[in-house]
Each structure stands twice: as C-alpha cells, then as structure tokens.
Amino acid sequence: MNEVCVRVAVRVRPLLPKEVLHNHKVCVRVVPDSTQVMVGTERAFSFDHAFGPTASQDDVYESCVRPLVESLVEGYNATVFAYGQTGSGKTYTLRGGHVASLLDEQGGIIDRVAQDVFLLLGQKKQNGAAQTTVRVSYIELHREELRDLLELHTNHKELHIREDDRGNTGNNHSGQCF
Numbered sequence: 001m002n003e004v005c006v007r008v009a010v011r012v013r014p015l016l017p018k019e020v021l022h023n024h025k026v027c028v029r030v031v032p033d034s035t036q037v038m039v040g041t042e043r044a045f046s047f048d049h050a051f052g053p054t055a056s057q058d059d060v061y062e063s064c065v066r067p068l069v070e071s072l073v074e075g076y077n078a079t080v081f082a083y084g085q086t087g088s089g090k091t092y093t094l095r096g097g098h099v100a101s102l103l104d105e106q107g108g109i110i111d112r113v114a115q116d117v118f119l120l121l122g123q124k125k126q127n128g129a130a131q132t133t134v135r136v137s138y139i140e141l142h143r144e145e146l147r148d149l150l151e152l153h154t155n156h157k158e159l160h161i162r163e164d165d166r167g168n169t170g171n172n173h174s175g176q177c178f
C-alpha cells in the first residue's frame, strides 16, 4: 500500500432479486482490470479500488482493509467507513450478509477485522511483544442521537462523544471521557 492517507474504494452491488423482477437496469459498471467505473456509457470515474458485483467480501477486505489491520497492530490509527445511499450495500460490506453469522464467505469487514486483530496480536505475543488490551465500542449515531449497540438499555441521553485537545475522540459511556 502506498503512502496516501485517504483511499477511496467504490463497490457496485449486484441487482437484488426484486430489482431484477421489476426490470431495473444496471447503470454503473466497473471497467475490467481497472479501478474506474463508468456511469452510463460516457462518464468514467477513477478510484483507488473498484469492485464489481462479482467481487467477494474477501476481495474487498484483502485489498482495502487487511493492510490497515497490519498497520494497526504496529501502532498506527486507521479508520474504515462506508458511505452511500440507502440500500447501496454499506451494512452488507461492513457487517456481512447475515445477521449473527459466523465468519463465512459473506462475513463482513467487522468480522474479518476482529479475527485478524486477535490473530496478529497473538503472533506478536508469541514473538515476545508486551501484553495488549483491546477495547471495543459499537455506537449508532442517528439523527444526532447516540445509541450504544453493545448496551441497548443505556439511555441515549447519557452518551456523548467528546474530543480532547489532541483530537482523540471517545464516549463517556465506555469510560473514555475526555
């Protein structure tokens, strides 16, 4: 991976059965063997990665995210976020194809990161690295309101995201109040 701080990947999902049924047409195509997508027949847009409807969850993870996890265990910060209109595939890409699935071919980025973080930390420990602590928070921000998805009974009014003077963010509920 080169030294660019922000990399952008585009993923075009397949038509859903109901879309096929309603005769919807594909209007965005990935140019074969490139990182460009065509909108209609004339306009081409370039990205750092471009995945078409046949790309697997593993393809996306291996090229876009795994290198970040490797950097993470070396002490770097990394962020992965999905952006797109409703129904475009953000949840599928991040959380996977089934709710509560074990890691299988439909497993999303979150499952794969969790697996690799512990795998890589385990390897580091075997090589004599210091003990590591992993903390996880899973928070939904919807209409300016925060919800702790790991503690659903928490009153959303008690949750606040704060930033310290070095730009580190945390939420008061996870005990990281800045």
Ligand SMILES: Nc1ncnc2c1ncn2[C@@H]1O[C@H](COP(=O)(O)OP(=O)(O)OP(=O)(O)O)[C@@H](O)[C@H]1O
Binding pocket: 012, 013, 014, 016, 053, 084, 085, 086, 087, 088, 089, 090, 091, 092, 093, 097
């Ligand atoms: N790459 C893919 N392959 C197969 N099915 C997909 C793919 N991406 C998305 N889907 C399916 O498309 C539908 C919409 O996807 P998803 O729920 O992930 O969209 P979303 O962007 O999270 O939408 P919203 O913003 O409304 O939550 C789901 O049924 C999902 O399983």
